[in-house]
Amino acid sequence: MLDKSELARYERQILIPGWSKSGQEKLKKAKVLVAGVGGLGSAILTYLAVAGVGRIKIIDGDKVELSNLNRQVLHSDKDIGRDKVDSAKEKLEVLNPQINVEAIKETIDENNVFDILGDYLIVDAMDNLPARFLLNKVAVKKKLPLFHGAVYGFEGRATTVVPGKTACLRCLYQGVIPGKIPVVGVTPAIIGCIQASEVLKYILGIGELLTDRLLIYDGLSMKFSEVRLKRDPNCCECR
Amino acid sequence: MMNVTIKISSLFRKFTDGQEFVKVTGNNTVECLHELEARFPKIKRWLYDKQGNLRPQIWFFVNGQKISADDLTKPLNDGDELFFVLAISGG
Ligand SMILES: [Zn+2]
Numbered sequence: 001m002l003d004k005s006e007l008a009r010y011e012r013q014i015l016i017p018g019w020s021k022s023g024q025e026k027l028k029k030a031k032v033l034v035a036g037v038g039g040l041g042s043a044i045l046t047y048l049a050v051a052g053v054g055r056i057k058i059i060d061g062d063k064v065e066l067s068n069l070n071r072q073v074l075h076s077d078k079d080i081g082r083d084k085v086d087s088a089k090e091k092l093e094v095l096n097p098q099i100n101v102e103a104i105k106e107t108i109d110e111n112n113v114f115d116i117l118g119d120y121l122i123v124d125a126m127d128n129l130p131a132r133f134l135l136n137k138v139a140v141k142k143k144l145p146l147f148h149g150a151v152y153g154f155e156g157r158a159t160t161v162v163p164g165k166t167a168c169l170r171c172l173y174q175g176v177i178p179g180k181i182p183v184v185g186v187t188p189a190i191i192g193c194i195q196a197s198e199v200l201k202y203i204l205g206i207g208e209l210l211t212d213r214l215l216i217y218d219g220l221s222m223k224f225s226e227v228r229l230k231r232d233p234n235c236c237e238c239r
Numbered sequence: 240m241m242n243v244t245i246k247i248s249s250l251f252r253k254f255t256d257g258q259e260f261v262k263v264t265g266n267n268t269v270e271c272l273h274e275l276e277a278r279f280p281k282i283k284r285w286l287y288d289k290q291g292n293l294r295p296q297i298w299f300f301v302n303g304q305k306i307s308a309d310d311l312t313k314p315l316n317d318g319d320e321l322f323f324v325l326a327i328s329g330g
Contacts, residue, residue: 040330127330152327155249173326174295181329188330214305216324218249221259227300227322232307
């Protein structure tokens with residue numbers, strides 16, 4: 001049940017067709033894991049927190065650095081040197097004291113990923129492909145949805161994976177070209193908000209998901225386009 | 240030979256003098272790319288690795304549908320649109 005202050009806090013979104021109080025209760029009961037508290041993670045977490053996702057788990061093994069601050073808006077100068085998950089948890093609990101945030105200061109690997117992910121919905125806000133593949137592996141094995149986003153400069157991508165039904169990340173990626181990734185904060189903010197929108201819609205059961213669709217955002221020409229994906233019958237993960 | 244329009248994604252437009260659409264002719268994706276490279280040779284470094292193989296980090300789409308490596312030599316139709324993007328992974 002939602003208490004009086006929750007009804008007031010979420011009043012405007014409860015007005016959205018298909019949302020209602022019961023939708024808000026679904027959000028309150030929902031468990032969402034956000035892997036990576038960088039540029040994408042900052043946007044995703046901010047909006048999932050204020051929307052009232054009841055249990056949010058965040059995982060990141062890094063500490064805040066000055067060069068993060070052009071895009072990772074959950075952190076600020078006074079957080080430099082702190083664990084990113086602690087810095088993020090503190091801000092999120094200020095944004096919405098009525099949710100529960102669990103911070104895990106670890107780098108995910110083969111050994112810990114299954115336990116950490118549990119039965120949480122998985123949001124892929126990582127900055128490297130091997131870690132994304134680990135999340136994808138667990139998503140496919142446990143049949144948990146995975147909300148993917150990636151950025152480069154002014155360009156961004158997003159897709160939603162529903163294992164057993166849609167293409168997975170391994171159907172799509174055969175590596176990326178190495179090197180330091182240029183990025184401006186607005187790009188992960190836009191893509192992160194798209195991922196967060198997908199999470200909310202999934203929990204509420206409303207709208208159409210970005211399943212088997214890759215959204216391509218080009219900030220320089222300011223165009224969104226979309227292409228269709230399909231499962232790779234030879235995929236090493238989901239076939 | 241089929242008339243094919245190649246849509247150039249933003250990261251590659253610096254190699255095509257800023258053009259978003261380039262019209263080429265070819266019977267399949269590989270042939271269309273050869274014409275694109277002949278006109279804009281600097282794009283080659285991004286499309287192929289040092290051994291001269293098409294990079295698996297480039298995703299190809301025909302009429303908005305992702306195609307696999309096996310489809311690169313499949314026949315295209317007149318009026319098809321070919322589009323390719325670089326796989327990215329920043330967060
Ligand atoms: Zn797959």
